[in-house]
Amino acid sequence: MGAQVGGDLPGGPSPTQLAVPLPPPPFVTAPGLANLRDVGGYPIAAQSKGSHAAVKRGVVFRSAELSKVGEEGVAALRELNITHVFDLRSAKEFSHGKDGESFHGHTDRMPTGWEAERVFVPVFLDQDYSPAAMAERFNAYSDGTEGFARAYSTILDAAASPDNAHQPFRTILTHLGSSNPPSPILVHCTAGKDRTGLICAIVLALLGVNDEIIAHEYSLTELGLASRKEEIVQQLIRGEALFGDRPRAERMVSARYETMIATLAMIRQKYGSVESYVVDHCRVSRETVERLRKNLVVNVSDAGGVVD
Structure with missing residues (x-):
């Protein structure tokens, strides 16, 4: 498997300040791919004396878009045994050529040499990415924690809208709640921050992970995007919505612990x-939700081993 690396939390409590211990930041190194990490390993409430539950590792991965992944990155991705890649971007986001004036993803093609199936599940349809809609969304982000929560509310509405034939969140949750143990998946949008962050938070919440740990997992994106932060900020401040406003652009790139706490409350x-x-x-049927829990929750002994 690709090398996993750790780091300090960008915000919120440290792992030692939380009520339960956390695994180190579970980033996976795949050259050309930012913000790649395993969403598994996080603790759930104790199930019985002497054992605890945790989210199964190696099933749900998240990342930024894949356009810069080359041969070395593909080799690392293949080691994760991912069979399905759920792409939450709109068609307009990957319609820009490499010389386009957008920070959005550059391609709808899978990296050469990787056999995983790409599943197009856009949260926003094309009309939702008009300049006016983008400017409104960017302005909401720039207002801080509550602004992000309002913007995330629009994502939740769009993902569940009956008018969205792709039903992105339902499609992903149905895969994870299948009758047979689900194969590993990768979920991504452009930066792997907002839309991806929301569906991953939803999965963790359904499994019984507490809010503080979900917010911790969300905040790791600031570490995961560190290598691309300046690129994204520069693209934003060249655009019409946030033209020249670096502080607001930087706030939009943030993934603060407090933002996810406010979002879960919302x-x-x-x-x-x-x-x-x-x-x-x-x-999503309640039966599917229960199967999702059965598929993704494992018992872990006090010694740290998985209990069969």
Whole structure:
């Protein structure tokens, strides 16, 4: 498997300050691919005396877009045994050529030599990426924690809209909640931050991971995007929506612990619970949710080993 690397938290409590120990930041090195990490390994509430539960490793991976992945990156990705790549971007995001004036992904093609199946599941349809809609979304991001929560509310609405034939979140959750153990997947958008961050947070919440740990996982994106931060900021400040406004552009690239805490609170206020959003709005059956839990929760002994 590609090398896993760690680092310090960009915000929020340190692992030692949380009620339960956390695994090190589970980044996987794949040259040309930013923000690649395993969403597994995080603890869930104790199931019985002497054992604890955790999210199964090696099933759900997340990353930024794949356009810069070459042979070395493909070799690392193949070691992860990923069979499906769920692409949350809109068609317009990968329609820009490499010389385009957008920071969005450059291609809808899979890296050469990688056999994984690409599944196009856009959160936003083409019309949602008009200049006016983009400017409104960028302005919401720039308002700080509550602005992000408002913007993330629009993502939740778009992902569950009956008008979205792709039903991105339902498609991903259905794969993970299949009758047979699901094969490993990669979920990505452009930076692997907002849309990807939301679906990963939803999965973790459904499995019983607490909010503080979900927010910790979300905040790791600041480490994961460090190598591309300046590139993204420069593209944003050259665009119409945030022209010349570096502080606001930098806030948009952030992935702060507090943002996910506020977002989870918003979901519960708006929908009642994460599961209610998934069942009542994304129209995922409760049976699928239960299978997802069965597929992705493993028992771990106090000694740290997986219990069969």
